Amino acid sequence: MRILRYLTLFALVLQGQDVTLPLKANSVRFAAIGDMGTGQAAQYQVAQRMLLFHQKFPFNFVITLGDNIYGGGSPTELERKFEIPYKPLLDVGVQFYAALGNHDDTNQRFYKFFNMNGQQYYTFKKENVRFFALDSNYMDPKQLIWLEKELANAGSEWKICFFHHPLYSSAAAHGSSTELRTILEPMLLKYGVQVVFAGHDHVYERIKPQHGIYHFVEGASGELRVGNLRKTVLTEVGYDQDRSFLSVEISGDELYFQAVSRTGVTVDSGTIRRPVHEEQ
Amino acid sequence: MQSDRFLKAILAAALGVASIAIGAPETVPAKETPAFREFNERVRRYLKLPKSAPALRNTKEGEEIVQRRHALAQKIQEERSHAKPGDIFSHKVAEEFRRVIQGAFDGPKGPNVRKTIRQGEPVAGWRPIVNAEYPDKLPLTTVPPTLLLLLPMLPPEVSYRIIGHDFVLEDTEARVILDLIPGIIP
Numbered sequence: 001m002r003i004l005r006y007l008t009l010f011a012l013v014l015q016g017q018d019v020t021l022p023l024k025a026n027s028v029r030f031a032a033i034g035d036m037g038t039g040q041a042a043q044y045q046v047a048q049r050m051l052l053f054h055q056k057f058p059f060n061f062v063i064t065l066g067d068n069i070y071g072g073g074s075p076t077e078l079e080r081k082f083e084i085p086y087k088p089l090l091d092v093g094v095q096f097y098a099a100l101g102n103h104d105d106t107n108q109r110f111y112k113f114f115n116m117n118g119q120q121y122y123t124f125k126k127e128n129v130r131f132f133a134l135d136s137n138y139m140d141p142k143q144l145i146w147l148e149k150e151l152a153n154a155g156s157e158w159k160i161c162f163f164h165h166p167l168y169s170s171a172a173a174h175g176s177s178t179e180l181r182t183i184l185e186p187m188l189l190k191y192g193v194q195v196v197f198a199g200h201d202h203v204y205e206r207i208k209p210q211h212g213i214y215h216f217v218e219g220a221s222g223e224l225r226v227g228n229l230r231k232t233v234l235t236e237v238g239y240d241q242d243r244s245f246l247s248v249e250i251s252g253d254e255l256y257f258q259a260v261s262r263t264g265v266t267v268d269s270g271t272i273r274r275p276v277h278e279e280q
Numbered sequence: 281m282q283s284d285r286f287l288k289a290i291l292a293a294a295l296g297v298a299s300i301a302i303g304a305p306e307t308v309p310a311k312e313t314p315a316f317r318e319f320n321e322r323v324r325r326y327l328k329l330p331k332s333a334p335a336l337r338n339t340k341e342g343e344e345i346v347q348r349r350h351a352l353a354q355k356i357q358e359e360r361s362h363a364k365p366g367d368i369f370s371h372k373v374a375e376e377f378r379r380v381i382q383g384a385f386d387g388p389k390g391p392n393v394r395k396t397i398r399q400g401e402p403v404a405g406w407r408p409i410v411n412a413e414y415p416d417k418l419p420l421t422t423v424p425p426t427l428l429l430l431l432p433m434l435p436p437e438v439s440y441r442i443i444g445h446d447f448v449l450e451d452t453e454a455r456v457i458l459d460l461i462p463g464i465i466p
Binding site: 179 | 336341345389396417423428429433453
């Protein structure tokens with residue numbers, strides 16, 4: 001039975017993957033994964049699927065949404081739960097930008113593959129998109145002050161935040177991080193952040209826009225809680241039947257997304273037009 | 281600390297975050313009380329301890345990160361071999377923390393604070409011990425941001441942690457428990 005399951009998976013891996021993203025010239029292309037660092041077969045299979053997808057949609061970098069290395073206290077854990085599964089992507093020059101989760105050792109910020117440069121929270125820019133990686137496990141006043149300053153000076157057309165704890169989630173296990181939302185959301189609105197990526201809940205969910213901000217939960221790139229999504233009034237699209245990753249392309253004022261399951265099924269796709277906030 | 285007051289004033293006034301987002305009297309940034317001044321001084325004293333472990337740098341070698349962390353932990357444990365509960369959280373300091381934390385839990389935002397801890401995967405089955413290393417396998421319980429707004433701001437070398445019902449001060453890089461207030465978290 002187990003052999004049959006692996007053979008099926010292998011066959012699926014061999015299949016091509018339809019890409020719904022437009023592959024426009026000079027677009028910003030990336031993938032998002034969360035709660036992946038288990039070192040188990042499923043994580044490796046998602047990584048393999050990402051590699052196949054990369055052949056048709058050559059994304060340049062990956063943002064990680066925390067819980068990158070579960071129980072990562074030994075050197076071999078970093079290899080087994082990151083370097084080995086994503087080696088083919090690293091080998092073709094894909095960069096990873098990590099946000100920390102509650103299962104991550106904060107010293108991962110010195111791990112060169114994560115591009116954190118020793119910082120628990122940081123920002124980087126790709127073309128017309130400014131990314132903000134936050135440490136939602138320890139949202140202290142210093143981080144808030146830093147975020148305020150960086151958002152105020154960002155100047156980019158697109159502002160995207162990514163961190164571990166979702167401000168909105170319909171999953172039964174954790175759900176929305178309401179306290180964090182109370183503190184962060186006014187700032188995100190004030191400075192015109194358009195999109196937020198988070199993990200923590202081991203499902204995929206696209207939330208209906210909240211005050212004009214689009215929220216994605218992708219916490220099923222290694223871990224999974226089958227059937228955990230309750231599909232509340234918040235849910236636009238959700239998927240909790242298998243692992244998944246999210247791929248994104250930004251070109252001009254449009255953001256295209258495609259969520260793909262471990263077996264290559266497109267579980268969600270669409271386009272977001274850059275909203276202009278009144279506060280801007 | 282002067283800088284703490286300054287940063288919190290910026291946070292509350294200039295950014296409008298505390299006032300817009302939180303607003304309740306319980307979340308007005310903590311005043312620099314004598315107890316918090318004493319706490320800050322004790323933290324400063326801790327930071328002056330000689331630590332000879334090499335500074336951590338960006339590396340692709342996971343082994344280097346882990347070895348450095350353990351070397352730093354060992355050095356701290358040696359330097360503080362006689363450390364005991366209350367060395368940093370003295371009675372007076374602990375009482376002030378208790379008052380502020382209790383106020384946050386009992387106030388109108390209390391349910392949200394509790395929810396954050398619940399969602400942040402509270403650690404059970406392990407009691408922290410002063411000078412022990414935080415176990416690798418355990419997650420870090422999310423520290424409620426409302427609490428972090430109320431407590432003295434820390435330098436990056438040290439962090440607050442919540443472990444079960446205990447409130448802990450930890451060396452951020454070495455992940456050594458520096459002191460704790462047992463049973464303070466409801």
